[in-house]
Amino acid sequence: MKTATPFARSLCAVANSLEILGDKWSLLVVRDLLHGKRTYGELAHSPEGIPTNILADRLKRLESAGIVTSTPYQKRPVRYAYTLTPKGSALGEVLLAFVRWGKQHIPGTVALNRGPVGGDVAASAAKAHRRRAKRAG
Amino acid sequence: MKTATPFARSLCAVANSLEILGDKWSLLVVRDLLHGKRTYGELAHSPEGIPTNILADRLKRLESAGIVTSTPYQKRPVRYAYTLTPKGSALGEVLLAFVRWGKQHIPGTVALNRGPVGGDVAASAAKAHRRRAKRAG
DNA sequence: TTTGGTGACTTGCATTTTGCAAGTATCTAG
C-alpha cells in the first residue's frame, strides 16, 4: 500500500504506463477481468497459467494503482470479487492495440472473445456448489 | 539467437505480444526508435536512463523477434544503426494507445513528440565530431 | 467426527532478471 510516486522515470506517458503495467502478467489479468472473470480462482485458471503468488501480487499492485477494486462477496471466509475501475477498463484500448498487432505480426495468434461472459459471482459460487454435490452423488 | 517458439503460453495475441514486449524497457526502446533515434548512444541517453546492459540485451531480443534491424553505418570500429522493421513500426499503434491511456489516467504525464527528429546517422556523427572540435577549441 | 475435497491465498526457495558500476576496445584530438 505505498503511495504512488509520480514521475518515477520521466514525464513520458508510455514510461509511466510501463512502470505500472510493464511485465508479462499485469495486462493478462486486466484482459481476464475485461472478459468478465471476477474471482481469484477464475483468474488463476487462465490458459497461460499465472503462478498464484504472482497473481496475488499483481492484484495488489493493480489495486493500489487504481486499476482494480476488490469487494468482498462473502464472509467467513471473506472472499473478494475483483473488478476493473474505469481507469482499468480504459486499458481495453491498449489490449485491443496489442491484439491487432499480434494478430498481424505473430503467426497463429488469435483474439479471445471480448466482453463479459459470466453471470454474477453468487450464481457462479452456487453452481460450483451444485457441481460438487453432483460429483459426489 | 534462439529460434522463436510460437505459442509459448497460449494462442492469445495479447499473451504472445507480452511474451516479446512484456517488460519495462522494450517498448521504450521502440518508442525511441520511432522518434528517430538510431545509435546505441542515442538510445542509452533517454530520460529514463536504461542500463546499458539491458539496452544491449533488448536490442538483441528485439532483433531476433524481427522488430529491429541493425545495419553497420561505419567500419573500424564497426557501428550499427538500429531501425524498426515494418513489424516494429506497427507498434506505433500500441504506443499510441499507451500514450492516450497514460495522459488520461496518470496525472502529469505527457506525450513526447512523435515522428523522426534527426537527419541521417552520418550527419549526426559529423555533428558530434564538430561538437567535439568546438569544445576542444 | 474424521476424512476428503475445494477455493483462496501464503510461504519457501532455487533460478532468472535487473540495475548499478566498472571494464574493454577502438578511434580522434591535441
Place this chain on the structure above:
DNA sequence: CTAGATACTTGCAAAATGCAAGTCACCAAA
C-alpha cells in the same frame, strides 16, 4: 602519449519470477 568519446561487455548484489507445498476456512459424505 594522454584525454575523451562511443559502443558495448562483464561482475555482482538485489529484486522478481515461478514452481511446489503449506495454510485456513468451509462443505459434505462416510
